[in-house]
Amino acid sequence: MAAKTDIRAQAARLQAYFTGAGATVVEADILQPAEVLLDLYGEDIRSRAYVTIDPLHGEMMLRPDFTVPVVRMHMDSGATPARYAYAGEVFRKQEHEGGRASEYLQVGYELFDGADAAASDAEVYALFAEVLSPLGLRAATGDIGILIAAVEGLATTDRRKAALKRHLWRPRRFRALLDRFGGRSAVPDTRRELLKQVAAKGADALLQDAGPEIGLRSRAEVAARIEALQADAAEPPISASEVEILDHILGLRETCPNALENLRDIAVDLPAIADAVQRMERRMVALSDQGIDVDALDFEASYGRTNMEYYDGFVFGFYAEDRPDLPAVASGGRYDALTRVLGQGRSIPAVGGVIRPELVLMLTEAAT
């Protein structure tokens, strides 16, 4: 374990590199209002972040990342384009022994600019690739936007698409839903029985028999869901060929040019992804312009589906190949939707990433 002063010096060097690229240094409070983060990430973040009680402000969280506070700060101040750099501790609760650090430094770069998404993606990726290049890391890239477009392009109801999109970042639940909507798994007995009863007696009578109405979820809400279930039961399953296409996309793991070729072929059958594929192509050109060897760059369509819930476009990570025990040395991606959630109506296209300076230091020392 390197001394903290050395890690801090490494963080300062990385931050200076980002300011050299035009970024303004920003700070974020360590204590963040818990509610914003809980609403964004869900209850699960309690097992990953430290929650504490402030006597005046209620539940607060030791910042688990900088992205959310930086986005909020930017949305309040407003002007785009903007480039920010930051360095500081983040805190991640560890629930398993021998695990990872619960407090570590992060250095980040965030770019808010809606003019040319491909150029912004490439700018951020190229900055990270350059500063990490002495370490000989493996780069992983992906594009959540293609997955979202593929789901939106399915020939099925908006309700089913919304359900699938909501669970894009929970692969197991996504699979279960896809199997159900595709007719590959049976309708649960309880639901079949409910729909039978509703057909025989009507939902109102069933609701009357079910006992008193208690709690905030009203009888009308239950009735509305029953209607939705009835409508869904009348829908044909998502076709086997579409499920197959989706599976093919999810399993896609190729170099960027091969992946692009593949996705173009798929777009013939699933035209809804054509725009997203075109965005990927523009990004590859932009990456090339930045001097990145795109022909050798890996692309995994499912990359970023776990632990990166706010990314909704380009995603990337850098890994030490001979140290699979280490977390990503750096990671990042595009998070336009996050700015929409936090901006209460306003949104700003944004892309960024973070580096763990202590890993950079460790790997640099190991290499010399």
Added chain:
Amino acid sequence: MTLKLGVPSKGRLMEKTFDWFSDRGIVLRRTGSEREYAGAVDGLDGIELVLLSAGEIPRELVAGNIQLGVTGSDLVREKIADWDSKLRELEPMGFGHADLIIAVPKGWIDVDTLDDLDAAAAAFRRTHGFRLRIATKYHRLVREFLRDSGVADYQLVDSQGATEGTVKNLTAEAIADITSTGETLRANHLKMLDDGVIHRSQATLFRGRRTDWTDGMRQTFDALSHSLGLGD
């Protein structure tokens, strides 16, 4: 050095624990007055009886203040992060059965499974503007279970007692609590989800880490294991 055995300090759990040990030739008994938390072990030397609240036994085992302890398997899983790397489950004792379950109002005729709960939670959040509240005191167990099941858009609200009443009192929409017969659930117009059993708990004999044990403690433990018929 003696081995310290932590046992619940009162009620049926204590009595049943005493019975379980005496059936295996080891007599645990309280000493002193009715109100004094002191005890003794007959039938085996080198063991000291420590009477504790069942809820504190997991923590005391991990801290090494006691080496053996009887408590609910639910309490160990709830209170100790990564419990199976710190404690060893020696023997389920066959009493103190209770299931940690998820229950929703009976009037929710559209919700029978976790899949339904997840869909209802999404709709609830859209309608009411906040995440569906589940009242519980078993935060870790419930959160891990719902994460593994891929349920989203819920929040846990703390309830240390009378949890079945929280729905009617509008402080939660659903609950996760211990039940043995389901009677309290029915009385409060709640029903269990079909696939909502989080953990089937029972009184269990646990052992802490053996790192600081003396030879004498190991010998005592071997003798105890033999008496109890533990396959250790």
